[in-house]
Amino acid sequence: MSLSTETPTQSSWYKRNEIAVTPWLFLIPGVAFFLLYVIYPIFSSVSVSFYDWDGLGEATWVGLGNYEELYWDDAFYVSLRNNLIWLVLYLLAIPAGLLIALFLNQKVTGIRLYKALFFFPFVISQVVVGLVFTWFYDPSFGLLNQFLGLFGIDPVNVLGDERYVTYGIIAAGLWPQTAYCMILYLTGLNAVDPEQIEAARLDGAKGWRMLWHIIVPQLKPATFIAFVVTIIGALRSFDLISIMTNGGPFGESRVLSFYMFEVALSEYGFRMGYGAAIAVVLFIIMLFFIAYFLYSMYQDDKGGR
């Protein structure tokens, strides 16, 4: 027993600082990869955006030249406009998801099957979603135009008409995104306190008032997550555009991320600097949302304590 009193003086530096050091040891792999694959590329993109570089040969310093050209580039404004349309309309997935979740949140035979069917579009690949909707919109044999034909309406060339194309792709994107929001709300609804509902019912609340004042406030965490994933989904809406229109007709369905890909990496794209400049603009837009998310999470943390 007398030996044990001597051990603390002999213990290693690690033993003495175990509590402080161990969390950092666990964090090292994550932090290292985060620095390498997220933080470093951000600075690297910013620096590339000051060069004229084809990705193969020598890079030439052009200062703000790429940004100046962006300012005069019509295609950039089309992409920016489409990004905004995406941001606004994609949010429809949240109320739509809530609606379906409320509808499915009941106990009847086979409800699991219905839930699975509604969740299905989120499980299948975005590429498949894109293809399915491309056929759905097809002007000659697509289901949509066959249906419109029943009412004597001429075929609408959704994906080939610059007025409709962005909305057509967003509609395709909403299909899986709604399913995602639905599943978030379904789990949220499980956590709704039945006593509060009981109490509200006794006070005579029902319908809209019940939903808006009792249910929705309790779903706030689910709403927040749904909002975050939907905004992120809207800003990285690349795969659907690539599959359904490849940016066309004449570039009218491009968003910033697709435009960046096109000028820097696609078949005819050899302008890394210009692509990086677009990426920086997109990053600044995202920064607003990231700042907001971080701020509101910070506020929640403070409120929780």
Place this chain on the structure above:
Amino acid sequence: MFLKSKSVLASLAATVALTTGAWAESHAKLSGDLVIFSDMSNPAPRAVMEGMVERFGEMHPDLNIELTVIDREAYKTQIRNFLTANAPDVANWYAANRMKPYVDAGLFEDISDVWTDPTLADLASTKGAMTLDGKQWGVPYTYYQWGVYYRKDIYEELGLNEPANFEEMKSNCQAILDSGRKCYALGSKNYWTTGGWFDYLNMRTNGYDYHAKLTGGEIPWTDEGVAKTFANWRELLDMGAFIDNHTAYSWQESLPFFVSGDAVEILKGNFAVAPLRDAGLDDSKLDFYQFPAINPDVELAEDAPTDTFHIPSGAQNKEAAKEFLKFVVSADNQTLINNGDNLGQLPVNAKSSVDDDKFLKEGFVMLSQNSPGGVAQFFDRDAPAEMAKVAMEGFQEFMVKPDNLDKILDRLDRAAKRIYK
């Protein structure tokens, strides 16, 4: 994302070697690995590529050939990655300006010494397309003509003849429109399909030299000649000659309109013949004419895109790669791979024979005798990549919104000033 098949043919080659060993002695001894990346992913070209590898492997039993076939569209974006990071010994690409970025970056090997080989003297006609800065950077393996393919049965039904000039082309089209059909199938979701129309309209309106100067950046897009080309194009647009909603279709998706007879003609390369025949159009229904003259003062010129093989500068086994290139362009191999059962295109070697196929024969005669103005590659191979992209997008916009022409040409001019500086 891409189709990948590695066929290591070493074992196969080894077994064959037992029987042909004596014959292989006469060839240069090659050993080690030969890595080939190919974009010949469509069924027929893929079989051709695999066949060539097999036959080359038989000739060089000690050589271990690894073939990787990559989807043709995906290949176009992957090439720059593998050329810089993981270079094969042989890679497919395209001729003329399309190879310029890789030549400028030093990623393709200068193979002028291969071209001094006497067997390559028979390739003189395509040497120009392989030459940049006075050196040769690859070898061609096939080329094909472009032209107007039409439904012979519907032409006969309407009593029409192949047009000899633009007026007849338009009057034919009017007759077709009056019969309730459309004249031209088009799938402009692939922007390059509009590039074909521009190439022909511009070469017929202003001539080959003008076209070459325009794609080379010596003539501004705001030039009067360009405006004339678009005015001719607009005449067809105003007639409603093209199928509706062409922006929604890829080139493959536009073929069913032609097959069903809803559209009677299509401007396309000879590669369209195989799928059209597969769809049931035999020679009594499918025929071909050379795009007719528009301006009688300019000589006829044609598009004939050339597909190529190159040696990346990072290749490990350049000796074997050069032998493979010589094998590809040899007269016998050219005759074989370009015949109707294989690629169904034109051989690049003058000593090869053109297959006994209606379209190949007509195409060969057209290119060798009836194209005095010159032979262009194709819009996206003659113009630099960035310019081609902006321009073809503009062509598509023009075909949907002809009234935007001034805006489009201003945009192209601005892009040209940046790209050709």
